[in-house]
Amino acid sequence: MQNNSKITPCLWFDDQAEAAAQFYTSIFRNSKIVHVSRYGDAGQEIHGKPAGAVMTVSFELDGQPFTALNGGPTFKFNEAISFQIFCDTQADVDDYWQKLSAGGDETAQQCGWLKDKYGVSWQIIPRILIELLNHPDAATSQKVTTTMLQMKKIEIDELKRVAAD
Template sequence: MSLATQKIVPCLWFDDQGEDAANLYVSIFPNSRIGEISRYGKEGFEIHGREAGTVMTVEFFLDGQRFVALNGGPLFTFSEAISFQILCDDQEEIDHYWEKLTDGGEEGPCGWLKDRFGLSWQVVPRVLPEMLTSKDHAASQRVTKAFLQMKKFDIEALKRAYDGEVAGAK
C-alpha cells in the first residue's frame, strides 16, 4: 500500500523498545519490512530526555499496512482496550501467529494474547465472523459457547460446534 493511499497510520507508543518490537513484528508477518528510522537529536533534550542518536520512531509495514513505533518514554502503556486482529485462513496460520506472539508474552481468552511488549492481538479464524452472523441462531450460539471456553482458537472445534456436534474447548 503506498503512503499516499493509507490515510490512517497506527502509531504505537513504546518506552524505548520500538525498534525491537518493529523487528519482531516484521519477522512474523509476510510481506513486511522496516521503513524509515528517525533519531533524537540534541534539540529538545530538556523535553524528551533522550540521548542524541537514540531511536525516536520506526516506520514499519506488516503485510503492507504501515505502522509507526514511537519511543516516547514510560508515560503511556498499552491496554486491552486496543488490539489488532489477525484473520487467519487455517489452523496452521493461527498456530504460527499464536506461537510467535505469545513467546515472552501471555495467552488470554477468546483468541486474545499480549506479546512481550504488552500489545494485545486477537488471532481469529476468518470463518468465525461468518459463523457468528449466521442466520442459524442456534448454530451461532453453539459457536459462541465453544469459543468462550478457548484461549487459542481451534477451527475444527468451532466447526463441530457450528454443525451441532459436541465441541471440546482448548
C-alpha cells in the same frame, strides 16, 4: 520518509520501538522496516533521550504502515486497542499465536486474544469463526459463541464440530 496512507497506527514504547518493529516484521509476510529516525540534541530537556537514540521506526506489516515511537514510560498499552489478524487456516492461527504470544502475558489470552511481550493486544481470528457466529440458525450461532468463549486460541475443528452437532 513519506507515508501515503491516510491512517497509520502509532505505537508508543518506552525504548523498545526498534526491537518491536524488528519482532513484528519477522512474523508477518511482506513486511519491512521503512525508516528509523533518531533523537538529536534539540529538545533533550523535554524528551530526555540521548542524541542518536531511536525516536521513531516506520514499518509495514503485510503492507499496512505503522509507526513505533520511543516516547518514554508515560503511557502503556492496554486491551482497549487491539489488532485483528484474519486467518484462513488453523496452521495460520497456530503460527501467529505461537509467534506473537512468545514471552507475552498468558493471563491475557482469551477468545482468540493475546498480549505480546511488548503489551500489544492481538486478535487471531479464523475467518470461519465470523461465518459461524453469524450463522442463520440462532442455536448454531449460540453454540459456537459458547464454545469460543471457553477457548484461549481459537480451534477451527472444534468450532466446526460444535456447529455440525
